[in-house]
Amino acid sequence: MKFNIAYEQTICRGETICGDAVAVCEDEASGITHIAVIDGLGHGPAANVAAMAFVDFFNNEVSANLPLPDLLQKATGVIARTRGVAASVMRLYAHEQIIKYAGVGNVEMSALSATPIRPISKPGIVGRRLGRIVAFEYPLHSGDVLTVFTDGISSRFKLESFRDLNPKQICREILSGWGKNHDDATVLAIRCE
Numbered sequence: 001m002k003f004n005i006a007y008e009q010t011i012c013r014g015e016t017i018c019g020d021a022v023a024v025c026e027d028e029a030s031g032i033t034h035i036a037v038i039d040g041l042g043h044g045p046a047a048n049v050a051a052m053a054f055v056d057f058f059n060n061e062v063s064a065n066l067p068l069p070d071l072l073q074k075a076t077g078v079i080a081r082t083r084g085v086a087a088s089v090m091r092l093y094a095h096e097q098i099i100k101y102a103g104v105g106n107v108e109m110s111a112l113s114a115t116p117i118r119p120i121s122k123p124g125i126v127g128r129r130l131g132r133i134v135a136f137e138y139p140l141h142s143g144d145v146l147t148v149f150t151d152g153i154s155s156r157f158k159l160e161s162f163r164d165l166n167p168k169q170i171c172r173e174i175l176s177g178w179g180k181n182h183d184d185a186t187v188l189a190i191r192c193e
């Protein structure tokens with residue numbers, strides 16, 4: 001299985017730096033693609049500092065392959081001096097054809113898939129004390145489309161209407177139709193092929 005991945009972002013009106021961030025790291029040897037979608041609390045420079053701290057941590061931890069809940073718990077310690085983030089972390093397994101997901105705060109996933117994919121993020125903030133985090137695992141099928149988005153995007157879009165578009169186009173349609181201009185907005189789309 002191959003994963004076609006794209007994302008798009010807009011910056012909150014009045015700001016010059018984005019407080020949302022995305023990290024995508026494909027490990028060809030293992031067939032695992034590591035993804036994080038991050039929303040630094042609020043917007044502006046301090047949100048950007050928090051989001052970038054998470055990205056740096058995430059990129060450093062990729063090779064360790066910690067279970068995703070443990071990864072988020074560890075991040076909470078590492079970025080505790082920042083204002084914190086909402087974050088969803090995922091691993092896509094090309095050989096096993098599965099996705100693993102864990103999230104904290106309001107970064108959401110919406111999927112069009114042969115079997116239901118409906119993970120739920122834990123309320124809270126990465127960077128503040130967290131209780132137990134649940135990991136989700138789902139099979140993937142060719143043709144599945146998954147989107148992950150920050151709360152700068154209204155969740156009321158109908159992914160079904162974008163089914164035939166490529167991931168870049170899907171991101172652009174969602175951002176232009178459902179993005180809010182009073183917050184940073186990020187949407188990432190994955191098509192399984």
Ligand SMILES: [Mn+2]
Pocket residue numbers: 039042150151152183184
């Ligand atoms: Mn936000």
